[in-house]
Amino acid sequence: MQVSRGMGEGALDDGRRAAVLSLVERTRRGGRASDQVFEQLLEAIRGLRLLPGQPLSETELARDLGVSRTPVREAIARLTDAGLVDVVPQVGTTVAKIRLAEVEEARFVRESLEIAAIKVAMPLAAADVAGLRRLIEDQRHALDAGDLDGLFELDEALHGRIFALSGHPGVWATVRRTKVHLDRMRRLVLPDRALISEVIAEHASIVDALESGDAIGGEDLVRAHARRVSALTPELTRRFPDHFA
Amino acid sequence: MQVSRGMGEGALDDGRRAAVLSLVERTRRGGRASDQVFEQLLEAIRGLRLLPGQPLSETELARDLGVSRTPVREAIARLTDAGLVDVVPQVGTTVAKIRLAEVEEARFVRESLEIAAIKVAMPLAAADVAGLRRLIEDQRHALDAGDLDGLFELDEALHGRIFALSGHPGVWATVRRTKVHLDRMRRLVLPDRALISEVIAEHASIVDALESGDAIGGEDLVRAHARRVSALTPELTRRFPDHFA
DNA sequence: CGCGGGATACTTGTATGCAAGTATCCCGCG
DNA sequence: CGCGGGATACTTGCATACAAGTATCCCGCG
Known part of the structure; x- marks a missing residue:
């Protein structure tokens, strides 16, 4: 059957x-x-x-x-x-197969909301930079240990905490709902260690921008971060054609 | 019972x-x-x-x-x-009673996404300015006729079309989902004709900004528009205490 | 051998019956 | 009159039975 x-x-x-x-x-x-x-x-x-x-x-x-x-x-x-x-x-x-239209839509939602959140969080972020850096360290460890599930959750935790710092913790729930389609694509690229290493580096850069109060740089970084998966769409649709509608 | x-x-x-x-x-x-x-x-x-x-x-x-x-x-x-x-x-x-935390969250989501959308739509909006203006005219007629339901739907249609113009029509569905809590507050103020008249005027201003390509002005207008309901929160909680959690 | 039609075995949609738990109301007692 | 306890009537959660429809497979026919 x-x-x-x-x-x-x-x-x-x-x-x-x-x-x-x-x-x-x-x-x-x-x-x-x-x-x-x-x-x-x-x-x-x-x-x-x-x-x-x-x-x-x-x-x-x-x-x-x-x-x-x-x-x-x-x-x-x-x-x-x-x-x-x-x-x-x-x-x-x-x-449901992965629908690229929904992925793109989720990318737009995530990017827009995360940029808006980081702008608000900027002046308040200094309070928890230590916690954010620790999360990134944990991500590096998880990568070394090959713990993909843990990496995934730590990634979630980082972005969720940024929303919490912005004073809009509930918005993260909305992002999570729309992000599910993105998540499945992220899962597909998760085994690529080199790529993940770059992603973690981007996390570090974002936290740096938060610490130094670099609003413009932070926005650009978040935007690039959100669009990273989109850039991989052609390769993924080629490698996993059955996964896409 | x-x-x-x-x-x-x-x-x-x-x-x-x-x-x-x-x-x-x-x-x-x-x-x-x-x-x-x-x-x-x-x-x-x-x-x-x-x-x-x-x-x-x-x-x-x-x-x-x-x-x-x-x-x-x-x-x-x-x-x-x-x-x-x-x-x-x-x-x-x-x-569910109206939870102010969710309302504020919905405000943030709506404001952020609509600002992001209008930025993208700006260069493309000229194509359908006529249609947008017609919607605003319909809104004025609905206000005069006292057709509250129609007004509500026309408001939805206007914002939905802006998202469509941005090339991200699907995002409107996300906004709609989170916006439900806002909608119930909007319903409470809907009988206020003077206020609604101002809201329609704001719609016109937003379309003006779209037509003239005034990005900064458009963003400010959308922001003010989204925050209008928030300003009414104290009065509404006072007038309808049983509706809120 | 190819093709068409019908029985069959699946699918989801809905209705109903039963189980477990809680709030309420009322009656009896102090 | 006030208060406590128990029967009662409600609630939602779950399991099961039935209904309607569709795709498939197989057999018979040309």
Whole structure:
């Protein structure tokens, strides 16, 4: 029943799909099953453990996760709103392919909001420059250790803290929502150590600009940083054609 | 079973609540019941036909709308994600009160993105200045006719078209999502004719700036326009204390 | 051998029934 | 009259059964 895909890495056959999702200890950890299914699927899609275009059967998901279809359906409804899942009634549900239009849109949103945030944060950033530098150090360590997941989260943490410094911590949630499509592309380039090293260097430059109060330089740096992934679009669409719509 | 609320206007007793929502001709118009319930509730909340803090019973909604609880639940799950509904398990569901933190966040997002958009749209806007001016004329007519709903939609249309001109039409969807909280405050001030007249005048000024290519002026105008509602916050919280968290 | 049609096995959408939990109301008691 | 406790009626969460529709596969026919 699996659609044929060109790529091998990460593609799981039916029998092993349960491995990518697990709702063990559901009762112990409390909370609604619906929410946990949502979180599981969201992270699996963001982390490319569920690949773009991969079919998702409600029945199968429910069976693998040990719940009924009801909470699965509610989670899928929310993921559909987020643009991460495509549902065709009476036909099937698939993980949404990466749509370049949405990626570009997310780039615009992220770039605009982060520039606006850094302008506001500029005079206040000195207070936490130490914390920001520590995050960058952690990123270097994660890169050396090959901890891709950790790198990803540390990247998130850095940008999130910049929004917090700007006095608009809630805006980060909005950025996160729109950024999901960008994230999947970032995942694709994550194994490129040289590139990631450059990205971390850019982080350091941004923090330098924050510390020295260089507003113009900071804006340019953030802009370049946000557009880095866009520059890689041609290569990525060539290497992973099946991932894109 | 209704929670006691201080306000009288717009508050409906159980028997008449069916009036604010209707799913008539559901089968004829096609589409999923879940989606239609979502749309109905979204518009009812945005339009303050369902008031902040008002309890929503899944069973009651299902009965009034002529569907089962299942599609109602899926719609509510999506609305919860949007921050428009608060669900407390085993206790009840309510229309979310207006949270000033989210309003301020939405203001920041809207202002930042609209400034970024107008900068990009500046050189391209001349092409559709006529269309923009027509929208403003329609707004004046709607104000004269007292058509509040129409005014609201025309306002949306104007800002949406600016995003379209910027080459990032999809960003408008993001703005719309975060803007919902702002919208409810806008609804509260909508009956103020003098104020609305000023708002329309600001629209005209923005279009003027677009036509003349006045980037700096355009940015300042958009900023002032976005912050107009914020200035009214104290008065609104005083006049409608029950609407705010 | 190629093609068309029908049974079949899947998909999602909806309705309903049951379970668990909480707030309320009322009655009895002090 | 005030207060406490228990039955009750509500709430949402989840599981299951049924309905409607579509793609596929296979068999029969030309």
